[in-house]
Each structure stands twice: as structure tokens, then as C-alpha cells.
Amino acid sequence: MDFKKELDKKVSEAEQIIRSYLPKEEGLQTTIMEAMNYSVLAGGKRLRPILMLETYRLFGGKDKVIEPFMAAIEMIHTYSLVHDDLPAMDNDLYRRGKKTTHAVYGEAMGILAGDALLNYAFETALTALNMSPSPQVAEALQILAKKAGIYGMIGGQVVDIESERAGSGEKTDDKENLDTILFIHEHKTAAMIESAMGIGAVLAGASELEKEKIEQIASDIGLAFQIRDDILDVTSTTEELGKPVGSDERNQKATYVSLKGLDEAREDVEKISERALGILASLDVSNPFLTQLITALINRKK
Amino acid sequence: MDFKKELDKKVSEAEQIIRSYLPKEEGLQTTIMEAMNYSVLAGGKRLRPILMLETYRLFGGKDKVIEPFMAAIEMIHTYSLVHDDLPAMDNDLYRRGKKTTHAVYGEAMGILAGDALLNYAFETALTALNMSPSPQVAEALQILAKKAGIYGMIGGQVVDIESERAGSGEKTDDKENLDTILFIHEHKTAAMIESAMGIGAVLAGASELEKEKIEQIASDIGLAFQIRDDILDVTSTTEELGKPVGSDERNQKATYVSLKGLDEAREDVEKISERALGILASLDVSNPFLTQLITALINRKK
Numbered sequence: 129m130d131f132k133k134e135l136d137k138k139v140s141e142a143e144q145i146i147r148s149y150l151p152k153e154e155g156l157q158t159t160i161m162e163a164m165n166y167s168v169l170a171g172g173k174r175l176r177p178i179l180m181l182e183t184y185r186l187f188g189g190k191d192k193v194i195e196p197f198m199a200a201i202e203m204i205h206t207y208s209l210v211h212d213d214l215p216a217m218d219n220d221l222y223r224r225g226k227k228t229t230h231a232v233y234g235e236a237m238g239i240l241a242g243d244a245l246l247n248y249a250f251e252t253a254l255t256a257l258n259m260s261p262s263p264q265v266a267e268a269l270q271i272l273a274k275k276a277g278i279y280g281m282i283g284g285q286v287v288d289i290e291s292e293r294a295g296s297g298e299k300t301d302d303k304e305n306l307d308t309i310l311f312i313h314e315h316k317t318a319a320m321i322e323s324a325m326g327i328g329a330v331l332a333g334a335s336e337l338e339k340e341k342i343e344q345i346a347s348d349i350g351l352a353f354q355i356r357d358d359i360l361d362v363t364s365t366t367e368e369l370g371k372p373v374g375s376d377e378r379n380q381k382a383t384y385v386s387l388k389g390l391d392e393a394r395e396d397v398e399k400i401s402e403r404a405l406g407i408l409a410s411l412d413v414s415n416p417f418l419t420q421l422i423t424a425l426i427n428r429k430k
Numbered sequence: 431m432d433f434k435k436e437l438d439k440k441v442s443e444a445e446q447i448i449r450s451y452l453p454k455e456e457g458l459q460t461t462i463m464e465a466m467n468y469s470v471l472a473g474g475k476r477l478r479p480i481l482m483l484e485t486y487r488l489f490g491g492k493d494k495v496i497e498p499f500m501a502a503i504e505m506i507h508t509y510s511l512v513h514d515d516l517p518a519m520d521n522d523l524y525r526r527g528k529k530t531t532h533a534v535y536g537e538a539m540g541i542l543a544g545d546a547l548l549n550y551a552f553e554t555a556l557t558a559l560n561m562s563p564s565p566q567v568a569e570a571l572q573i574l575a576k577k578a579g580i581y582g583m584i585g586g587q588v589v590d591i592e593s594e595r596a597g598s599g600e601k602t603d604d605k606e607n608l609d610t611i612l613f614i615h616e617h618k619t620a621a622m623i624e625s626a627m628g629i630g631a632v633l634a635g636a637s638e639l640e641k642e643k644i645e646q647i648a649s650d651i652g653l654a655f656q657i658r659d660d661i662l663d664v665t666s667t668t669e670e671l672g673k674p675v676g677s678d679e680r681n682q683k684a685t686y687v688s689l690k691g692l693d694e695a696r697e698d699v700e701k702i703s704e705r706a707l708g709i710l711a712s713l714d715v716s717n718p719f720l721t722q723l724i725t726a727l728i729n730r731k732k
Contacts, residue, residue, distance in 0.1 A: 156613050157585035159592060164580075211545060215518075216537035235518035236591055239541065240584060243513060246545065247579040250552045254575055257568040266559040273556055277549040278466075282542060283459035289538055290461060311458050 318350025620652025
């Protein structure tokens with residue numbers, strides 16, 4: 129089967145698992161369930177659940193215990209988008225061609241739907257303790273929480289907002305700017321990839337060394353993905369990318385490319401990608417689909 | 431020791447435990463830690479952690495495993511206030527005489543501080559699995575998550591917002607109005623009391639029957655507390671209460687009192703309170719301070 133077809137199959141598979149964990153729309157509070165389900169089902173590549181499941185399979189995982197975690201990480205990812213879109217944040221009325229949650233349900237319900245998804249993610253993941261009250265599940269729960277919080281995704285989001293508001297004019301020190309950009313990429317993006325792949329590895333019983341390697345691979349994927357994003361914002365056309373390009377320059381936003389230049393940014397993406405794929409190849413186990421997926425993510429043209 | 435002095439001591443004790451679990455203010459994302467700590471330390475009676483600890487002690491609990499849960503439930507309570515105060519919700523600039531979180535840190539950071547507290551509550555509670563990876567801790571984690579979410583606090587908040595916005599004019603059916611009010615009180619307020627006392631009971635190893643009794647007591651406390659709130663809004667003066675009275679009538683808000691009348695509301699509070707204290711007295715164990723605290727909560731004059 130070619131990669132594109134296999135990927136479509138994996139997306140459907142993840143989609144079905146996620147759906148099965150969404151709340152029933154019932155009771156006096158039914159609006160909140162509707163808003164949650166609208167948000168989760170508004171689309172998305174289901175990248176984090178797929179990376180989680182394929183890393184789990186890489187290490188021989190075969191049980192259903194992975195499923196509540198797949199649903200939970202997608203709920204966390206979705207809540208972060210719902211809150212990002214709020215008027216006080218990015219103020220977006222559309223995402224992937226669909227109205228954002230607050231645009232449909234109002235701002236108060238947008239806030240509450242995000243809260244509800246974050247809370248429900250933990251409700252969902254905690255059901256794994258009923259399936260298997262093992263130290264692995266405990267560790268996976270702790271990874272899920274930590275990588276989403278102030279030492280992970282939220283931490284990155286905070287620094288991103290603060291550095292946008294400070295404007296590019298304030299920090300003239302390129303070294304400091306670059307440290308900030310790396311911090312944002314590592315926390316806002318890479319942390320949730322580390323969560324996805326880390327949970328997959330832990331639940332499948334990977335060794336300490338294997339878990340460390342997976343964490344490095346995930347971190348590299350996240351960073352390469354974001355540097356590629358900065359590159360595409362400069363080199364691509366709006367048509368190719370399917371979203372407006374050049375926005376970073378217009379917003380006078382310091383990026384990896386504006387600080388290191390296009391050539392060096394490209395070289396760095398290559399180096400980081402090669403390192404990730406090299407570590408993946410050094411493992412005693414393999415999952416050809418996972419290798420293809422990671423390669424596609426790093427080399428994406430949009 | 432008289433009750434007031436003992437209560438002050440218990441508040442300090444809870445305060446100290448909560449503080450010890452707050453995040454250190456450090457790193458590039460330090461603003462978010464500051465906003466979280468500001469929110470938690472802005473005051474409050476620490477009612478939920480105290481009810482949790484005293485219920486734990488009621489059933490003979492003596493370990494530190496209760497502590498992360500005490501901190502976690504206060505973080506969840508705090509996040510709900512931070513988000514309630516946002517412009518899109520109640521739009522409050524002051525709470526307990528202090529500026530609200532978004533008034534100090536801005537709206538975006540107010541949203542993120544709430545998110546961060548909710549997430550950190552689970553990070554904190556999950557550390558209990560390292561202290562004791564027992565089925566009791568798993569059950570306590572599940573109670574914490576469920577009672578805070580769409581089947582608990584958030585569910586009540588959603589219905590409260592929707593019924594406020596619908597106005598009192600729409601629903602002319604008193605029976606339906608009363609069901610809605612009971613739903614809101616049971617979910618928005620009682621659920622978190624049930625969480626606090628339920629977790630205390632579970633972690634101390636209470637039996638199934640004891641856990642059921644505690645759930646009923648907690649539910650009664652929450653309901654009695656809220657009906658008392660409706661009564662005080664009518665009968666008290668602004669001076670006595672320390673906050674504006676008569677706001678429900680001004681807002682044309684249907685309340686327990688407006689639907690059942692003052693006399694019947696008073697009788698119901700008496701009945702519910704007596705039931706709660708009766709069940710508490712029927713247990714084989716006792717904690718005089720807990721009995722006094724519950725009595726004080728139900729009979730409060732402000």
C-alpha cells in the first residue's frame with residue numbers, strides 16, 4: 129500500500145477511536161457536550177494520536193489501554209486550539225474552513241468548552257487505570273499532564289504571547305531571540321509530540337534507554353516541523369501552502385529563518401531530521417509506517 | 431479550643447500544604463507561575479481542602495497522600511474563579527477586595543492561568559501515585575476529575591450561564607425552573623464538596639456504605655449552603671453580608687426562594703441540614719471539628 133493510502137487508513141482508525149471516547153450529548157448541560165464534540169470533530173490530522181499508536185506498536189504494544197490516551201491527547205490539543213482562537217488570544221473566527229468554537233457557541237461557551245475538554249481528557253485517560261492499574265499507566269498519566277502544562281505546551285504558549293506583544297524591536301540580542309524561539313518551539317509544539325510518542329513507548333514497556341531515544345526523536349520532530357514552518361512562510365506561495373504566507377515578516381516576528389538565514393535554517397532542519405531518523409534506525413525494533421510518517425512530517429511542502 | 435480559633439488553625443494548616451505544592455516562579459515562562467500563584471494566594475476560606483482533610487481524619491487517615499489532593503482541589507476551585515471573572519463571563523475586576531487575575535495580568539494570561547491551574551491540579555494529584563500506587567489513589571483521581579467536569583462543576587456552570595441568559599421570562603413552568611436551580615446547585619457547588627469529602631473518605635479506606643453516606647452528606651451541605659445563599663440575598667443587609675444583597679431580584683433571577691417562598695426555603699434548609707448531620711452522627715466514627723464545621727456552614731449568617 130502506498131504511504132498516502134496507509135496514512136488515510138490510520139487517520140480513520142484514530143478518528144474512530146477518538147469518537148468512541150467523546151461524551152454523549154445529553155442532560156441539561158448538553159450544550160457543552162455539543163461544543164466539545166463540535167471542536168474535536170471539526171477536522172485535524174490526528175497526528176498526535178497516530179504518533180502515539182504507532183510508537184506503541186513499534187515496541188510491540190497490542191492492548192486497548194492506548195486508546196483512552198489517544199483520545200485524551202487529541203482533546204488536549206483541541207482545547208488548546210479552542211482557547212487560542214478566543215478573541216483575547218488570536219481572535220480567529222475560522223479554522224480549517226470551519227467556524228471556530230466561540231464563533232458558533234459564543235465566547236463564554238468557548239472558554240468553558242476548552243476547560244471541559246482539558247478536564248475530560250484527564251477523565252478519559254484516568255479510565256486506563258481501570259484497564260491496567262500498572263506503573264506504566266501511572267507514568268503515562270504523568271507524562272500527559274506534564275507535557276501539556278507550564279513545563280510543556282502552556283509554558284510555550286505563554287512565552288509566544290509575551291514575545292509577540294513585546295514586539296521584535298525590544299530584544300535586539302539575536303542570541304536571546306534565538307533562545308526564546310527555541311524555547312517556544314520546544315514547548316509549544318515539541319512537548320505534545322514528546323507526550324504522544326513517550327506515552328506510546330511507556331505503555332508498550334520500552335526500556336529507559338528506548339524511552340530516552342524516543343524523547344529525543346520527538347523533540348527533533350517538533351523542532352524540525354516548526355523550523356520548516358518558518359521556512360515555508362518565506363519560500364512558499366499562499367496557493368501552495370493553503371494559508372497566507374509572509375505573515376511573520378509582516379508581523380515583524382523574529383523567526384528561526386530571520387535570525388539564522390534561509391540557508392542555515394535549511395541545513396539545520398536537515399541535520400535535526402537526520403539525527404531523528406538515525407536514532408529511530410538505531411533501535412532494535414522498527415515500524416516502517418512510523419519511519420515514513422516522520423520523514424513526511426519533516427519534509428512536508430505545506 | 432473554641433471553634434473559631436480551631437478553624438483559623440485549620441485554615442493555616444491547609445494554607446501551608448497548598449503553598450508547598452505551588453510551582454516555583456522560574457524560567458522564561460515565569461509570568462504564568464506568578465499569575466497562578468497570585469490567583470491561589472489571593473485569599474479564600476480553603477473550605478474544600480479542609481473538608482477533605484477532616485473527612486480523611488474522620489476515617490482514620492494519617493498519611494501525606496492526602497496533601498497533593500488538597501492542593502489540587504484548591505487549584506481547580508481557583509481556576510474556576512479565574513475563568514468566571516473573565517470579561518466574557520462575569521466580568522469582575524475585584525474578588526475579595528483584590529484585583530482579579532485578568533485585571534492584573536491581562537485577559538490572555540487570565541485564560542492561560544486558569545488553564546494552567548487546571549492542568550497543574552492533575553499534575554499535582556498524579557504525584558500521589560508515586561507515594562501510593564493503590565486502587566484508592568486511582569479512585570480518588572477519578573473522583574477529582576469527574577466532579578470538576580461536565581458531569582460536575584462545569585456542567586452546573588454551563589446551565590447557570592444558559593439560564594441567566596435565557597432570563598426569567600422564558601421558563602414560566604415553576605417545576606422546570608426548580609429542577610434547573612437544583613441542577614445548578616448540585617453541580618456547580620455540591621459536586622466539588624462531594625469531591626473533597628469523597629476523596630478524603632476513599633483515601634482513608636472508608637467502606638462502600640460509608641462512602642455513600644459521605645456523598646449524601648456532601649450533596650446536602652452543598653444544597654443547604656446554596657439555599658441559605660438565596661435566603662440571605664433576600665433577608666440580610668448589605669452590611670451584614672459584606673456583599674450587595676437583593677441582586678437576584680434585580681436580575682429577575684429565579685431562585686429557590688422566589689419559587690418556594692421564604693418560609694418553605696427555610697424549612698427545606700433545616701430538613702436538609704438535619705439529614706446531613708443525622709447521617710454524619712450515624713457513622714461509627716466521629717470528628718467533632720468536622721461536625722462543627724458542617725453546622726457552621728449550614729447555619730451561616732453571611
